[in-house]
Amino acid sequence: MKVEKFKVLLYLKKSGLDKSGKAPIMGRITVNNSMAQFSSKLSCTPTLWNPRESRLDGKSREAVETNQKIEKLLLAVHSAFDSLVERKKPFDAESVKNLYQGSMNSQTTLLALLDRHMDELRSRIGIDCAPTTLSGYVYTHRSLGKFIKKKFKTKDVAFGQLNEQFIREYQDFVLGELGYSLDTVRHYLAILKKICKLAFKEGISEKFHFAYYKLPKQKITTPKALSRESFEKIRDLDIPKNRPSTRFTRDLFLFACYTGTAYADVSRITRENLFTDEEGCLWLKYARKKTDYRARVKLLPEAIALIEKYRDESRETLFPFQSAEQVKANMKGLRVMAEIKEPMTYHSGRHSFASLITLEEGVPIETISRMLGHSNIQTTQIYARVTPKKLFEDMDQLIEATQDLKLIL
Numbered sequence: 001m002k003v004e005k006f007k008v009l010l011y012l013k014k015s016g017l018d019k020s021g022k023a024p025i026m027g028r029i030t031v032n033n034s035m036a037q038f039s040s041k042l043s044c045t046p047t048l049w050n051p052r053e054s055r056l057d058g059k060s061r062e063a064v065e066t067n068q069k070i071e072k073l074l075l076a077v078h079s080a081f082d083s084l085v086e087r088k089k090p091f092d093a094e095s096v097k098n099l100y101q102g103s104m105n106s107q108t109t110l111l112a113l114l115d116r117h118m119d120e121l122r123s124r125i126g127i128d129c130a131p132t133t134l135s136g137y138v139y140t141h142r143s144l145g146k147f148i149k150k151k152f153k154t155k156d157v158a159f160g161q162l163n164e165q166f167i168r169e170y171q172d173f174v175l176g177e178l179g180y181s182l183d184t185v186r187h188y189l190a191i192l193k194k195i196c197k198l199a200f201k202e203g204i205s206e207k208f209h210f211a212y213y214k215l216p217k218q219k220i221t222t223p224k225a226l227s228r229e230s231f232e233k234i235r236d237l238d239i240p241k242n243r244p245s246t247r248f249t250r251d252l253f254l255f256a257c258y259t260g261t262a263y264a265d266v267s268r269i270t271r272e273n274l275f276t277d278e279e280g281c282l283w284l285k286y287a288r289k290k291t292d293y294r295a296r297v298k299l300l301p302e303a304i305a306l307i308e309k310y311r312d313e314s315r316e317t318l319f320p321f322q323s324a325e326q327v328k329a330n331m332k333g334l335r336v337m338a339e340i341k342e343p344m345t346y347h348s349g350r351h352s353f354a355s356l357i358t359l360e361e362g363v364p365i366e367t368i369s370r371m372l373g374h375s376n377i378q379t380t381q382i383y384a385r386v387t388p389k390k391l392f393e394d395m396d397q398l399i400e401a402t403q404d405l406k407l408i409l
Contacts, residue, residue: 003085005032008077010054010070014046021045025070029077029100034092038101040073042066071154075109076100079158083206086160108204109156111148114141114195130289140191143180147173159196159205167192167210186215225351226344231257233338246337248322249330249346251306255319256349258303263324263346264289270316274299274307 007030012023022043029036044066048056055070056063080099084091118141121134147170148157157166167189174185192210199205226234235254239247252266261269265288273286282304285296299307310319327346335344 003032005030006081008074010040011051012044012046012049017046018043023049025049025066027073027077029093029096031081031091031093031096034094036093036097038097040070042069042073068155071156072109075154075156075158075161079160082158082160086206108199109158110162110195110199111141111144111156113199113204114144117195117198136187137191140188143174143178143188144170144192146178159199159207159209162196162205162209164210164213167213171216182216189213189215226257226340226348227342230338230340230342230344231352233340234334237334237338239337245322245326246330246333248320249327250334251309252319252322252327253331253334253346253349255303255306256346257352258300258306259284259297260295260350260353261286262288262350263327265295266319267317267321269318271318273318 009028009030011026011028013026014023016024018024023046025040025042025044027038027040029038044056045062048058048060048063050057055067077096077100081096084095084099114137118134118137121129121137125131125134145155148154150173151169152161170192171185171189174180174188175182180188189210193213193215196205196209197211200208234250237250239250241247252263255261255266256263259266261284265286268289269284269286273284275283275285277283282299283296284299284303285294287294307318312320331344331346
């Protein structure tokens with residue numbers, strides 16, 4: 001069916017004022033040559049009504065609340081129309097009206113469903129959801145709200161209004177007008193797709209929107225691990241006794257180098273995270289704060305020594321607390337004191353564990369992945385880059401294995 005005309009008009013029925021002097025807001029749907037009238041079940045003070053905009057003027061409480069309800073109403077009517085178009089069967093204005101009136105009370109819009117999902121995440125923080133996970137949804141909601149307001153002149157959209165053009169223009173909007181990075185955009189789009197999947201699964205949306213939309217390629221950067229020379233400089237650095245905060249940061253950093261723990265994890269692990277196996281070896285097992293994936297690593301003697309150094313039965317955590325700001329400041333000081341030219345942060349210790357402590361010593365990458373608590377081995381392959389020492393050793397083995405071979409032309 002070819003639709004040449006579709007219009008929704010709202011108007012006041014001034015002849016039907018109620019006891020408070022408000023007039024009912026009526027609606028008229030036009031599809032090609034057919035028309036259907038309906039009651040919006042809304043009313044307003046006649047002097048506030050703007051017939052050209054089909055909205056109430058001003059910022060009074062009545063105007064704001066009624067305009068929000070009008071926006072929801074129009075979204076529902078357009079969603080009903082879009083659903084009928086997708087069915088590719090003949091319909092008229094009365095069909096749109098009937099579908100709209102049947103779904104209005106149960107209509108769930110994009111940002112409304114995102115709000116509901118965010119509320120669920122808030123209730124799970126500290127259980128199986130990290131605060132950083134929720135913040136990603138908050139920023140996605142904020143950017144979607146800005147995009148919808150600019151494109152649709154409304155505060156929300158129905159799932160029936162979504163199409164491929166929507167997600168492409170949203171991607172361009174976040175990249176161009178908001179100026180966010182490609183990795184950030186990729187994260188926002190993934191959340192949008194997840195909400196659309198949830199809508200389809202719950203029957204809110206008739207389609208699984210953007211199911212086959214390909215996310216922009218992720219920018220892969222090789223994490224910066226310390227060279228062995230720089231690692232030894234930090235390890236052997238003689239720090240004055242009058243700088244206990246810096247000495248403690250150095251020890252925390254070395255623990256990261258020996259175990260692969262991130263700051264968010266080392267600051268909260270306790271003795272309950274320590275386990276002894278059948279052979280008497282001590283293990284550290286913990287759920288990563290960032291992903292909730294379990295990491296497990298057999299402790300080296302150096303790591304055990306650091307735990308014993310700061311052992312305090314009156315404290316729950318293995319190490320005393322030091323704020324992220326203090327750690328960051330002390331890491332800069334350590335870099336200067338050790339005369340290290342390469343960039344160095346606390347997280348460099350985690351990368352150094354992957355490269356120096358494990359990969360160079362021949363630990364299989366699958367094992368390293370479990371030690372680091374990665375959800376997939378591809379992430380570990382980025383962390384555990386091939387170091388010069390490992391490259392030279394592999395080449396020496398290759399040369400030794402092929403030295404007796406003869407090249408036949």
